[in-house]
Amino acid sequence: MERKRIFSVYFSRPLILRVFNFLCTLPSRLCLACLPPDNSSAYVNVDSHCSEQHNKLPSIDEKLQSQIPLQETVPSGAKSSSDDHVTQSGRVGECLKPLDGPLEGGSSTSTGCISSKPDFSKLKGEICLDNLSIKELHEVFKATFGRDTTVKDKLWLKRRIAMGLTNSCDVSATTFVIKDNKLVKKDNEDGFNNVNLGAGKEHLAVAVEYNEDLLNNLSSQIDEHQTTSEVRLGNNVVENNFASEDLAADQRAAKRVRKPTKRYIEELSEAESKEYSGRSIASTKSIGGPSKAHARPARNVSLEGRTVITRLYSLGGFGIQVPCVYRIRRSRPRKNVTALLKFHPSGMGMTATFIKKGFDVHGSQMDNGSMNKVLEAKSTPEQAPEQFEAELKKETTPTDMGQNMGLKYVDPSGDTSDDNVVTVPTAKGGIRRKHHRAWTLSEVMKLVEGVSKYGAGRWSEIKRLAFASYSYRTSVDLKDKWRNLLKASFAQTPTDKGANSRKHPSMPIPASILLRVRELAEMQAQASLPNLSTGKLSACGGRSVNETRPGYL
DNA sequence: ATTAGGG
DNA sequence: CCCTAAT
Structure with missing residues (x-):
């Protein structure tokens, strides 16, 4: 069988999603499938996997907590041929279950991060949404946004998913987005050679639990970043007009989430205002039952030179930075x-x-x-x-x-x-x-x-x-x-x-x-x-x- | 900014 | 009185 090279990467789920998304943005620039096979461990037999387990997206409910450094080696030399494959990119990765491999195989078997790599053979072929069925796309969509969609349009689904994933990077604590740009840039400059996803240092706390509200919020944020994502998704922009209506409708549905009251925010922030570095109480109170979202220690994120104090929620693998709002004592001027x-x-x-x-x-x-x-x-x-x-x-x-x-x-x-x-x-x-x-x-x-x-x-x-x-x-x-x-x-x-x-x-x-x-x-x-x-x-x-x-x- | 209502 | 939503 033809062997396709993929990243030899240890992915955590969110990272996989991001990588996956990133790859989705690449087809016009390169084709992973064409990368020269110089690292055997990184190969997978695409075809075999396609035939094997094709359809099951992992249930996102699984809790995945490993913090796995991303180690990736992408050999150089792929770039020249990449363009040629652009057109067929959809087909090259015949099957793609981007979310599949590492989750089950990796997490279950992993005793140590690096020593026992997750079985990446399960990560089939090229990561691309093109070949997913509508049903699969729906599953991916749900996994991404935490809600169903009735949209039947494949293009829209793909674009939406990709966009959502891309934007999830924006709000995450990682610098992945920037890297994303950087990657693109690198790609343009010297090809794909030195692309180093995650700079090899991405550590992501993964809390793959879903919470409706927060996910919806996430979706809202994503929506707001639409323009950004469009730019980033260059290749897909063409499709935007096509799906704009459905998208708008979907957005509206997603945004129908009541925002927390000001007092709620104040009280919440008040509780944490002392130590923003401490773990936040997150949503344990707002959500009935066990907490569905894990809040990670907030941290100061340097952003464009400014340091922003944020609280970060790890949610469904997506990190969401929430700016701290400190309580403001209001009183009527008398x-x-x-x-x-x-x-x-x-x-x-x-x-x-x-x-x-x-x-x-x-x-x-x-x-x-x-x-x-x-x-x-x-x-x-x-x-x-x-x-x-x-x-x-x-x-x-x-x-x-x-x-x-x-x-x-x-x-x-x-x-x-x-x-x-x-x-x-x-x-x-x-x-x-x-x-x-x-x-x-x-x-x-x-x-x-x-x-x-x-x-x-x-x-x-x-x-x-x-x-x-x-x-x-x-x-x-x-x-x-x-x-x-x-x-x-x-x-x-x-x-x-x-x-x-x-x-x-x-x-x-x-x-x-x-x-x-x-x-x-x-x-x-x-x-x-x-x-x-x-x-x-x-x-x-x-x-x-x-x-x-x-x-x- | 004002108004209507709930608390 | 306070707070909020709605206008």
Whole structure:
């Protein structure tokens, strides 16, 4: 039989994949089958193997853990003839099970790496996808990407597989890609002579276990590198247009993977931030059951002169470098809070006056009539927010200061309760700041007013127009508060028992406010449903609105 | 950047 | 209140 020379290489699985892929990119440049037979150990009887076991791609589930140095000797002199074989490259390697040999034969029998080489005779002939059947291509595809494909197009499959494998190099910890380029370059320069795959030093930790999510991510990355791969795959580029549609479809399917939330990333990185060199906890938590992916110690990879700290996941034989993201403590900028805190040490009085001044301005902006109305209904000066101080003065003792001080103590909801920042322990041990600022009655009223004016939902408007002076209270806050108000109003409207009696400091919202809230809610509910004919319903709603609004507007 | 909702 | 997704 004709003997074909192949690499006398100790491959680990991922490396094989890469080599395999690399070879796929070569056909136009050289034909391995034509390499002169100068190393017997490197020969395989192609034909015999073809006949033997052709079809079984190894199951990728096998765990392969050997770290095998790649030792390769590629004799020189093949280059000249290579071109001639380009055209027949597909046929030369009649059979190719690139993934076959070393895995079973090698791993099972290998007691020592070099001494007992894997039985490479099982690695048949030239590595090329050309002769694989669709079914086989599907298997390779699945082995490569961890998912099935329905694409029947051989060209597409081949290209996709090759591309995926090629790109897997991009994200791996090896420098193989670069070598790939280098190889190409060498090939162009001085032929194939000095090609040294893996520089003879590739050590790859192999963890051939598959994880759906990570694989999908891998696929996504691969997709993103498409252009790169196209360039690299020179010979196959021609086919791109042909398969572009299917490819796109497939990509879309592959990308439908929910990305981890930011918090997840933060927490994950936080856990490892101390020692990025330590082994990562990888995905053991995210994936039910035994961990499917092994994370290898991260390492600093020098990349184009820059050193990048990465975590590396060894996955299905592919190394994936994940840049470390360090937790960023985010907290809402609180301007006024800090200002308040500055006053705090001096004593309550200072704080009170400070706040009073601040709110007096706003108080003046408000509609006095409505405020008085509310105050009357409430008849509870203690709970009156500072904004109403102007009005309060009329009814209360001239010593506003003392009144204010007392007010502060009595009403915990007042802004003087400056415990705006509360540290809340999190489950993970981290503590996160939670600033709490109780809503004052005036704020609530402003909110209600704003809603009545601009409608619920236009929080930014309300904030800008009605809450201009409150730097805190974001639109989200307004929205939340309104939601709470609605809830409260509908919850306990029937009996306002708790509302007026202020025995519960936690429930300071007066009934009048709740009433208004409910009215506004109804009004807006109807406004949002204008489709109904102008029957009694709309008339009823409109009437109530008109009835209530004048007093406040 | 805003809004809606879940927590 | 916080966080997120969706717009």
